[in-house]
Amino acid sequence: MKKISTYILEHKFAFLFAILSMVISICLDMLSPQLIRIIVDDVILGGNLSLLTPLLAGILCVGVGRCIFQYVKEFIFDVTGSKIACEIRRDLFRHIQSLSAEFFDRTGTGELMSRVKDDVDRIWDGLSYVGMLMIEVIIHTSIILFCMYSLSWKLAILPTLCMLLAAAIAILMEKKLDAVYEDISEENAALNTVAEENLAGARTVKAFAREKFEISKFLSHNQRYYDLNMKQSKLFVKYHPYLSLITKLLPLMVLAIGGSLVSGGEMTLGDLSAFIDYSMNIVWPMEMLGWLTNSLSSAIASNRKLKKIYREKPAILEKEAPVLLPEVKGKVTFSHVSFHKADKHEILSDISFSVEPGKTVGIMGATGAGKSSLIYLLQRLYDATDGEILLDDVNVKDISLKQLRGSISLVMQDVFLFSDTILENVRLGQKNILSDSAVRGAADKAKARGFIEKMEKQYDTVIGERGVGLSGGQKQRLTIARALAKKTPILVLDDSTSALDMETEQSIHETLNSLKGITKIIIGHRISAVCHSDEIIILENGKIAERGTHQSLLSAKGLYYRTYIAQYGEPGKEQSA
Numbered sequence: 001m002k003k004i005s006t007y008i009l010e011h012k013f014a015f016l017f018a019i020l021s022m023v024i025s026i027c028l029d030m031l032s033p034q035l036i037r038i039i040v041d042d043v044i045l046g047g048n049l050s051l052l053t054p055l056l057a058g059i060l061c062v063g064v065g066r067c068i069f070q071y072v073k074e075f076i077f078d079v080t081g082s083k084i085a086c087e088i089r090r091d092l093f094r095h096i097q098s099l100s101a102e103f104f105d106r107t108g109t110g111e112l113m114s115r116v117k118d119d120v121d122r123i124w125d126g127l128s129y130v131g132m133l134m135i136e137v138i139i140h141t142s143i144i145l146f147c148m149y150s151l152s153w154k155l156a157i158l159p160t161l162c163m164l165l166a167a168a169i170a171i172l173m174e175k176k177l178d179a180v181y182e183d184i185s186e187e188n189a190a191l192n193t194v195a196e197e198n199l200a201g202a203r204t205v206k207a208f209a210r211e212k213f214e215i216s217k218f219l220s221h222n223q224r225y226y227d228l229n230m231k232q233s234k235l236f237v238k239y240h241p242y243l244s245l246i247t248k249l250l251p252l253m254v255l256a257i258g259g260s261l262v263s264g265g266e267m268t269l270g271d272l273s274a275f276i277d278y279s280m281n282i283v284w285p286m287e288m289l290g291w292l293t294n295s296l297s298s299a300i301a302s303n304r305k306l307k308k309i310y311r312e313k314p315a316i317l318e319k320e321a322p323v324l325l326p327e328v329k330g331k332v333t334f335s336h337v338s339f340h341k342a343d344k345h346e347i348l349s350d351i352s353f354s355v356e357p358g359k360t361v362g363i364m365g366a367t368g369a370g371k372s373s374l375i376y377l378l379q380r381l382y383d384a385t386d387g388e389i390l391l392d393d394v395n396v397k398d399i400s401l402k403q404l405r406g407s408i409s410l411v412m413q414d415v416f417l418f419s420d421t422i423l424e425n426v427r428l429g430q431k432n433i434l435s436d437s438a439v440r441g442a443a444d445k446a447k448a449r450g451f452i453e454k455m456e457k458q459y460d461t462v463i464g465e466r467g468v469g470l471s472g473g474q475k476q477r478l479t480i481a482r483a484l485a486k487k488t489p490i491l492v493l494d495d496s497t498s499a500l501d502m503e504t505e506q507s508i509h510e511t512l513n514s515l516k517g518i519t520k521i522i523i524g525h526r527i528s529a530v531c532h533s534d535e536i537i538i539l540e541n542g543k544i545a546e547r548g549t550h551q552s553l554l555s556a557k558g559l560y561y562r563t564y565i566a567q568y569g570e571p572g573k574e575q576s577a
Contacts, residue, residue, distance in 0.1 A: 002091060004123070004303060007084045008188075008302045018076035019135060025069035026140050028062045030147050033277035035059050042066055055138060073131065077410075081128025089120045092306060101381040102316040104339070110193025115309055119302035121379055126299025134292055137285040144282050151271050151278075156259055159282055162246050169513070173239040174293040177232060181301035184228045190569030191221045254279040316380050322400040328407040329392050330357040330489035330519035332378065337387035339373055347373050351387070353535070360513075360520040362530025364563065365539030371523045372413060375492050378521075409483035413494040413523075417475060423459040426482045442485035445511045448477035480508065492521045527564050535558065 008015060035058050042048045043055065093116060141163060147154040198214050258272040267275070293525055339348040348370045355361045363371050371558045376382050377389055380396055389396045396404055417425050426439045439459065443449045451474055455461045483491060491512070506528065512520060521528055530536050532551045538559050540544035546558050553560035 001523040004127070007087060008127070008317070011080050011084060014076055014080045018080070018132070019139075021073040021076070022132075022136055023139060023562040025066050026136070026143055028066045028069070029140075029281070030143055030278075030334070031062050031273035032059060033147070034282070035062070036277060037268075037270035037274035039270075040273045041268050054476065077128050079134040081124055084127050085120055085124030087117060088123060088306075091501075092120065092309065094115060095310060097258040098314050099312055100417050102315050103312055103378065105341075106124050108189070108193040108196075110191070110196040111189035112309075113196065114185070114189040114192045115305055118192075119185065119305050122295075122298045122302040123306070125272055126296060130295040130299065134296065137292065139511075141282065141285050144278050148275060148278050148282075151275050152258075152261060152267050154266070155261060155275060158253055158257060158348060159250060159279055162250050163282070163285075166246055169239055169242050170293045173235065174297050176235050176239075177293065177297040180228060180232045180235065181298050182304070183230065183299075183303055184225070185301050187221065187225045187228055190303065191225050194218050194221050194317060224345055250282070251276060251279050254369055255265075280504045316383060316401070319398060322403075323394055323398045323405060324400055325392055328403070328489045330407075330517075331355065331390075332490065332521070333393070334374070335388050335390065337377065338391060339377060339382065339383045339385050341382075346542055348377075348384075351542075351544060353537055353544070353547070354402065355519050355521065355535075357519055358466075358517050359535075360522065360533040360535040362533030363521065363523045363539065364525065364530055364536065364560070365545075370542040371493055371539055371540040375410065375521070375523070375547050376495055378492075379408055379410070402557045408486050408490045408492060409486040411476075411483045411493045417463055417478060421462050422455075422478065425463065425478060426485055428482055438485055439481070445484050446477045446481035447483050447511075451477075458470050477508075488518075490519045490521070491515070492523075494523045495525060527560075527567050 031552065035055050039055050039314050041054050096112060096116070099413065145156065145160060148159060160275065168193055176245075194217060198218065254276055255272075258267060258275055261267045262269055262272050310481075334353050337348060337351040338346070340346045351370075351374065353361065363374065365371050373382075377384050378391075378396065380401060383397065391399060391407070423436065423439055426442060427433075436459070440449065443452055443459075452458055452461070480493070483493075493512075509529065512522075522528050522533060534549070535547060536550060537544055538553070540559065546553055546556065546560055548556065555565060
């Protein structure tokens with residue numbers, strides 16, 4: 001992770017110019033009491049009226065100049081802070097995208113949304129408005145104390161002591177708030193996760209009449225979030241009145257003590273007028289300390305959350321000099337492959353098979369038998385615990401991830417469509433590669449062209465999040481069209497026709513059988529999905545229980561035969577199904 005200081009240094013010239021504008025603005029602000037001092041001593045008491053006009057003009061110029069430099073300062077801080085926030089969010093998103101599938105298995109979407117949006121926004125606030133005010137408080141206080149000491153060092157001791165007391169209260173408050181912000185950040189992530197899951201699964205919630213339960217679950221997190229924010233507010237309210245009390249008493253004490261110094265001849269009336277003006281001017285930094293400490297604590301807590309994500313490293317790493325195959329032919333080999341996740345539960349055990357280029361393998365098995373895991377290992381979403389997986393006789397761990405995954409078209413069991421047009425969903429980011437005609441051709445092969453062209457905007461129809469508004473079969477046909485459009489050497493269908501009627505499924509499989517030169521791995525629960533494969537593999541409890549052709553497996557009268565009987569009743573019916 002790049003440190004926040006690194007981002008700041010990359011924009012150092014902008015920040016330096018903004019700080020220079022700030023210093024000029026503050027110095028101009030400090031001139032006003034000096035001009036007032038001269039007016040009191042030389043014009044009002046001294047009777048030199050000729051100085052009044054230029055002095056008033058000077059006060060006007062100071063005000064105009066201060067407005068200009070204040071605007072420049074705030075504009076530069078806002079623009080630069082926005083750029084840094086954009087860069088932080090970009091780098092964070094890139095890092096999250098680089099992490100392996102196992103990270104997303106144990107991290108909620110709501111939590112990541114909180115980090116990418118809310119936490120970056122707090123850091124943004126800390127770098128722009130809050131950061132600007134923190135610097136301004138320091139510079140403003142330093143200059144104003146210098147001016148005060150130049151007028152009367154005795155009287156200047158009073159605001160110095162007040163500033164030290166205010167700083168001590170602010171530091172104490174920051175320590176108390178720090179722990180609270182940590183909890184608020186965590187609860188914000190949990191609240192987002194619950195909301196995201198319920199909104200995404202709204203139909204499931206309604207189907208099972210679970211609205212009251214889910215509302216109750218959301219409200220419990222909402223209450224916890226409310227309680228933590230109230231705890232933060234109570235801490236702020238507890239300490240902030242002390243800061244307000246100091247700021248209200250300071251000008252009064254300056255007037256009382258300063259009056260005695262004027263009476264004793266140690267200060268002029270003009271000096272006291274300027275000093276009172278300075279004392280009222282130093283009030284706002286004290287008042288801001290509480291609020292600034294509050295916001296700064298929030299930004300620091302958010303930065304810690306981002307560091308936690310950056311400490312995550314991708315489990316799947318590409319070699320420094322990966323193999324780049326001149327041409328991917330599509331031969332796939334699993335050699336004694338075993339796989340288990342971090343919980344040590346064995347998913348696959350000693351799996352060995354090979355698919356020659358252009359051939360088809362069908363894989364069947366009960367739910368949880370490890371069928372989808374084979375595909376995840378082939379794509380290196382996970383790495384095999386033992387054994388090796390080869391693509392064109394080269395270990396997939398040695399091949400460039402871009403080439404490996406770019407050589408496989410996958411129709412996943414969990415259909416995912418983006419909230420975009422049908423055209424862009426089929427292209428999936430390959431606008432410059434796939435033409436409109438290629439998309440239409442793929443839709444035709446996937447038997448999706450019929451329902452697409454009945455829509456008012458056809459291929460320009462925007463489908464909702466995750467394909468909401470489309471039937472399960474329509475979504476599956478779009479994902480099949482997406483895979484066919486890529487025209488890769490390897491095509492994988494992971495139970496991708498389960499929502500289709502038998503006639504449409506049969507038409508799609510006829511299309512798949514007609515594809516030449518493409519290695520096909522078909523995972524399914526229906527005999528009709530795999531019966532035409534060159535080899536059929538039956539998985540049971542993560543192991544290969546049976547393998548062979550359709551006829552040889554029927555003759556063996558094992559698991560495949562029993563599945564066949566359960567689906568068709570007697571041999572020969574799957575061809576007409």
